[in-house]
Amino acid sequence: MTAGAPATRTTEALLVDALSAGYGDTQVLWDVSLRVDPGEVVALIGSNGAGKSTLLGAISGIVKTWSGAARYGETSLTGLEPDRIVSAGVLQVPQGRRLFGSLSVEDNLRMGAYLRKDREVESDLKRMLDLLPKLRERYDYLAGRLSGGEQQQVAIARALMARPQMLLIDEMSLGLAPVLVDQLIELLASIHQTGVSILIVEQDVQTALEVSSRAYVLETGRITLSGPSAELLDDPQVKKAYLGV
Amino acid sequence: MHLLAQDLVNGILAGGILAVVALGFSLVWGIMNIINLAHGAFVMLGAYTTYQLFTSFHVDPFVSLPISFVLLFVLGYLIQRLLMNWIARAPLLTTFLFTFGLSLLVVNIALIVWSGDTRGVTTAYSGANFTLGDVTVPWAKLYTLLAALAITGTMQLWLVRSKTGRAIRATSMDIGAAQLSGVRVTEIYAIVFGLGAGLAGVAGTLISLSYSLHPTMGDLFLIKAFVVCVLGGLGSVQGALIGGLVYGIVEAFATQLDFTIGTQHISGSGLQDAIALIVLLIVLIVRPRGIMGKATA
Numbered sequence: 001m002t003a004g005a006p007a008t009r010t011t012e013a014l015l016v017d018a019l020s021a022g023y024g025d026t027q028v029l030w031d032v033s034l035r036v037d038p039g040e041v042v043a044l045i046g047s048n049g050a051g052k053s054t055l056l057g058a059i060s061g062i063v064k065t066w067s068g069a070a071r072y073g074e075t076s077l078t079g080l081e082p083d084r085i086v087s088a089g090v091l092q093v094p095q096g097r098r099l100f101g102s103l104s105v106e107d108n109l110r111m112g113a114y115l116r117k118d119r120e121v122e123s124d125l126k127r128m129l130d131l132l133p134k135l136r137e138r139y140d141y142l143a144g145r146l147s148g149g150e151q152q153q154v155a156i157a158r159a160l161m162a163r164p165q166m167l168l169i170d171e172m173s174l175g176l177a178p179v180l181v182d183q184l185i186e187l188l189a190s191i192h193q194t195g196v197s198i199l200i201v202e203q204d205v206q207t208a209l210e211v212s213s214r215a216y217v218l219e220t221g222r223i224t225l226s227g228p229s230a231e232l233l234d235d236p237q238v239k240k241a242y243l244g245v
Numbered sequence: 246m247h248l249l250a251q252d253l254v255n256g257i258l259a260g261g262i263l264a265v266v267a268l269g270f271s272l273v274w275g276i277m278n279i280i281n282l283a284h285g286a287f288v289m290l291g292a293y294t295t296y297q298l299f300t301s302f303h304v305d306p307f308v309s310l311p312i313s314f315v316l317l318f319v320l321g322y323l324i325q326r327l328l329m330n331w332i333a334r335a336p337l338l339t340t341f342l343f344t345f346g347l348s349l350l351v352v353n354i355a356l357i358v359w360s361g362d363t364r365g366v367t368t369a370y371s372g373a374n375f376t377l378g379d380v381t382v383p384w385a386k387l388y389t390l391l392a393a394l395a396i397t398g399t400m401q402l403w404l405v406r407s408k409t410g411r412a413i414r415a416t417s418m419d420i421g422a423a424q425l426s427g428v429r430v431t432e433i434y435a436i437v438f439g440l441g442a443g444l445a446g447v448a449g450t451l452i453s454l455s456y457s458l459h460p461t462m463g464d465l466f467l468i469k470a471f472v473v474c475v476l477g478g479l480g481s482v483q484g485a486l487i488g489g490l491v492y493g494i495v496e497a498f499a500t501q502l503d504f505t506i507g508t509q510h511i512s513g514s515g516l517q518d519a520i521a522l523i524v525l526l527i528v529l530i531v532r533p534r535g536i537m538g539k540a541t542a
Contacts, residue, residue, distance in 0.1 A: 060425060061424075062421055062424055062425065081429060082424040082425060082427070082429075083427045083428065086425070086426065086427035087427065091425070092425050094421065094422060094425055098421065098422035098425070099422070100414070100422065100423075101419075103411070103414060103415060103418070107411055107415075110411060111411060111412065111423070111426045112426055114412060114426050114428055158426065162426070162427065
């Protein structure tokens with residue numbers, strides 16, 4: 001994982017290596033390194049303003065990387081246009097859903113398949129409706145009219161329409177009732193079953209650590225702690241700072 | 246009474262052209278937040294393209310419609326791709342200045358190429374008309390209106406149905422989310438600016454059938470496009486169409502005005518340029534979001 005490591009070592013799906021980034025003159029991330037192995041669910045936790053969304057933005061190519069690197073499999077993501085990163089199979093479900101509010105649910109899902117040229121888009125649309133039956137009755141609604149939980153489902157389904165290998169999910173549970181969060185976690189589990197690697201970013205630390213196998217703690221732009229999620233759940237430092245016990 | 250019906254018809258016929266003039270301007274403004282001051286110059290280029298094809302090769306103006314569109318689309322696409330993408334998301338004033346300079350450049354090149362003489366496109370059917378009751382309808386203007394309706398209809402269908410049209414609408418709603426879906430925004434912007442220019446070119450072709458041509462002819466149409474956009478609501482095809490028709494009708498009636506204030510005699514035909522600005526003022530006071538505009542636009 002150091003800069004001198006041989007280029008052939010690509011067992012991990014996503015590798016972020018000593019990445020620094022920010023906006024304008026303000027540095028937000030300082031030498032952040034993390035990895036997600038193929039088929040793994042990894043959590044990135046931290047308080048508001050720690051730089052979690054900035055990190056996802058840098059991986060997705062919408063925030064400029066100052067130094068360091070991000071790689072997916074054999075593909076270097078650093079400096080790539082966002083659409084190339086989508087083509088590489090790395091999809092972000094952004095914080096706050098960011099649906100196209102004046103487009104129908106159907107059109108939002110079709111936007112997810114924007115770069116696809118294969119003929120299976122229609123069958124994938126059907127698959128999404130099987131996976132999320134609630135969306136069937138909302139199919140022609142404008143996305144902006146949906147409830148928060150429904151919007152989050154559409155946001156995830158939109159990303160799935162690109163047939164991603166790696167999902168970056170930013171604050172999935174923010175502002176949603178616990179029962180809805182449970183449904184979304186079930187959805188994540190079924191996506192995970194299909195072999196998709198997932199990096200979830202959460203303020204809801206309890207949830208994040210329960211669904212992931214490993215986790216990283218980001219504090220003011222630096223990774224301060226990492227390890228198996230089960231261990232972090234018991235870590236006194238994590239308990240005190242994030243779990244309120 | 247017959248005069249009223251004739252004014253109404255004249256207004257609708259003129260309004261169709263204005264709708265096409267405003268459509269490209271409205272798309273660029275609504276989607277890219279760029280007020281393209283070179284739009285009038287693009288209209289002029291479309292008109293002169295038609296003029297040149299007609300005088301040199303006897304190409305019928307309606308046949309030159311697609312040629313104007315393609316030429317101006319390519320010009321607009323390249324301008325956005327090679328130059329404006331550097332400043333597309335800069336403050337409004339930057340793009341304002343850029344397109345103003347572009348307009349001066351294009352108009353002055355046209356003055357060199359075609360000189361400052363007034364030109365016209367006179368076809369075999371230019372003078373032909375038919376009467377419906379008391380109302381006279383020139384065939385050329387009726388064809389122009391039909392072409393305008395076909396163009397706006399096609400545009401609307403394309404924006405709603407096509408993959409690129411959907412991506413354009415998505416980009417106008419949320420650039421970041423569009424990028425995360427795999428949209429390359431610079432490409433979409435180049436297409437939209439190309440479409441804006443292409444539609445201006447088509448409008449120029451339609452205009453050449455009813456108006457005389459001069460390299461500075463675009464100025465008045467730019468102002469009218471601006472007013473039609475504000476009137477109809479920004480960035481929507483329906484807005485441009487409704488705005489264009491309403492404006493055309495208002496103008497047709499206003500030019501018939503004839504009154505005297507004190508010793509000053511005022512006739513409507515002399516007021517033509519002022520009407521646009523008076524309408525703009527009234528809309529901004531009464532309904533600032535436009536007829537079709539959304540409250541949260």
